[in-house]
Amino acid sequence: NRDGAQVVLGPLSGAAGLAVKKGAGEFPDATIIVAGSAAEDITMRGVAPNVFRTSYTGAQPTFPLGDYAYDQGYRKVAIVAEDYAFPYAQVGGFMKTFCARGGSVPKKIWVPIGTSDYSSAVAQIPPDVDALFVALGGTDAVNFIRQMDDFGLLDQMDILGGTVTVDGTQLASIGPLMEGVVSGSIMSGQLDNDAYKSLDRKFGELRGRPPSLFVENYYRAAKWALLALEDVDGNVEDQEALRKELLQTSFQAPGSFVSFDRYHNVVPDVYLNRVEKVNGEWRNVPIRTYSRVSQFWTFDPEQYQAAPAYDRDTPSCP
Numbered sequence: 001n002r003d004g005a006q007v008v009l010g011p012l013s014g015a016a017g018l019a020v021k022k023g024a025g026e027f028p029d030a031t032i033i034v035a036g037s038a039a040e041d042i043t044m045r046g047v048a049p050n051v052f053r054t055s056y057t058g059a060q061p062t063f064p065l066g067d068y069a070y071d072q073g074y075r076k077v078a079i080v081a082e083d084y085a086f087p088y089a090q091v092g093g094f095m096k097t098f099c100a101r102g103g104s105v106p107k108k109i110w111v112p113i114g115t116s117d118y119s120s121a122v123a124q125i126p127p128d129v130d131a132l133f134v135a136l137g138g139t140d141a142v143n144f145i146r147q148m149d150d151f152g153l154l155d156q157m158d159i160l161g162g163t164v165t166v167d168g169t170q171l172a173s174i175g176p177l178m179e180g181v182v183s184g185s186i187m188s189g190q191l192d193n194d195a196y197k198s199l200d201r202k203f204g205e206l207r208g209r210p211p212s213l214f215v216e217n218y219y220r221a222a223k224w225a226l227l228a229l230e231d232v233d234g235n236v237e238d239q240e241a242l243r244k245e246l247l248q249t250s251f252q253a254p255g256s257f258v259s260f261d262r263y264h265n266v267v268p269d270v271y272l273n274r275v276e277k278v279n280g281e282w283r284n285v286p287i288r289t290y291s292r293v294s295q296f297w298t299f300d301p302e303q304y305q306a307a308p309a310y311d312r313d314t315p316s317c318p
Contacts, residue, residue: 001027006236007229008032009221012214014039014058014086024048031243035221036214038163039085040092043265043295045305050239052246052264054221056295058086059093059310061163061184061270063297064290065133066097068182068272069160074130076104080121080144081135081162083110083312090135090162092310094184097297099317106318115140118147125157135162141170145177166275166284168212175282178275182287187213187255188271189283196254210283211254220253227251257292265295 008030011017017037024032027050034042034053038060043053069077077098081087087110095105106129109121121144125132136144141164148154154177161183164170168189171178189210191197199219203211211219224246231245232238250259256269270293273284296304308314 001030005030006239007225007242009035009218009225010037012036013084014089015084017042017053018085021048021051024051029239031239031246033221033225033246035218037086038089040089040295041309043261043263044301045309047263050243052243052260054224054258054266055217056163056186056266056268057093058089058163059096059297060268060293060295061186062090062093063097063184063293064270064272064288065160065182065184066094066099066103067101068184068288069094069098069131069133070101070103072131072158074098074103074158076106076126076129077131077133077160078125078129079105079108079133079135080125081108081110081133082113082137082140084113087135087162088310088312091133092315093297094133094160095315095317096299099315104317108312110312111136111140113140116143118144119151122148122151122153125153129157131158131160133160133162134165137162137164137167138169141165142174145174149177161275164213166273167214168210168284169214171275171282171284172209175275175277178282179277181275183273183275183284185213185271185273185284186268187216187284188273188286190278190285191254191256193252193254193256195252199254210281216254220255220258223251223253224249224258261294263295263301267292267294269293 021042038058163185228245270290271286272288276285
């Protein structure tokens with residue numbers, strides 16, 4: 001408001017994204033393109049006319065991971081996740097499909113962001129589970145995986161990864177420890193389209209590593225904004241026209257072809273990735289692709305939104 005901003009890209013944190021959605025009415029003359037935040041309710045249970053999300057909801061990439069886990073023969077899966085909105089959605093999406101198939105989650109272990117000592121969390125993991133779903137990000141993921149290895153447990157238990165747990169950023173430091181881990185994401189480390197190949201090459205030249213999920217998300221958001229601005233001939237003052245063009249814009253992003261649903265959320269492809277070493281680099285290699293995945297998966301949107309939002313205790317299938 002102070003600077004008269006007309007288009008805003010961001011934020012990243014799930015909690016910050018929810019705050020933007022709840023306060024959207026305070027910014028009627030700005031269009032906010034949520035480029036990273038994946039808390040579900042940003043684009044459901046009420047839609048803000050000036051808020052659009054080009055990234056994903058936390059549950060979108062973990063819906064198919066729940067099905068995959070059951071197909072692998074897992075029947076009991078424990079959870080270790082950070083205690084805030086984005087991991088709630090990641091865990092919720094996984095459990096929504098896994099539990100519907102007959103799986104159970106006997107233990108959910110929520111940890112604060114920035115935890116350095118995971119010994120108490122590790123001690124709570126039931127010894128009889130078939131796998132462990134880990135929804136941690138950044139240094140939290142790195143610390144947890146290294147400590148699981150230190151305790152000698154990493155080779156004794158199958159790991160399923162949340163979207164940011166095995167993102168390219170983490171693989172640069174703990175790739176060998178994550179070999180074979182399967183995760184769900186709207187990004188991969190090996191895709192056969194020109195937009196991905198271009199980003200992969202240019203970012204590699206710039207930073208010396210593959211582009212992460214976050215790089216693709218913000219690249220995508222910026223391109224989406226620019227395409228819509230071109231369609232209104234740069235007349236950003238006409239916010240109604242800009243938002244109409246945003247909603248109608250679709251294109252081939254590095255991650256996949258993308259468009260919006262009527263709730264202002266992106267409809268992308270989702271990948272189940274396995275961590276493998278490719279030409280000397282640890283990368284997420286797609287093993288299954290799910291085209292055009294809705295934030296509601298295959299569920300009825302109205303019934304889905306009528307259910308309680310995901311939190312520490314919802315859903316539950318002990």
